[in-house]
Amino acid sequence: MFDPKKLEQVAKQIQDAMPQPVKELGNDVEQKVRQVIQAQLGKLDVVSREEFDVQTQVLLRTRQKLSALEQKLDELESRMAPKADTEQE
Structure with a gap:
């Protein structure tokens, strides 16, 4: 868990x-x-x-996935918006 060299120092x-x-x-x-x-x-x-670095990488991948999902959601919402406008008319 701890660096043995630092502990020795x-x-x-x-x-x-x-x-x-x-x-x-x-x-x-x-x-x-x-x-x-x-x-x-x-x-x-x-x-x-080591454990901190692993969790940092997990968080980074999670943020990337979240960003991609937000982008897809924005695209879907923008596609749906024109259809909703035409249905109301």
């Missing part, structure tokens, strides 16, 4: 900001930080970039 930045004695704990701290970040991000109501 954030974890590294947090680890780099820690005092030297804490840094010496090494991989354990990095792993714990990564777990905490993943847990917190998992609680957020967000979608992945």
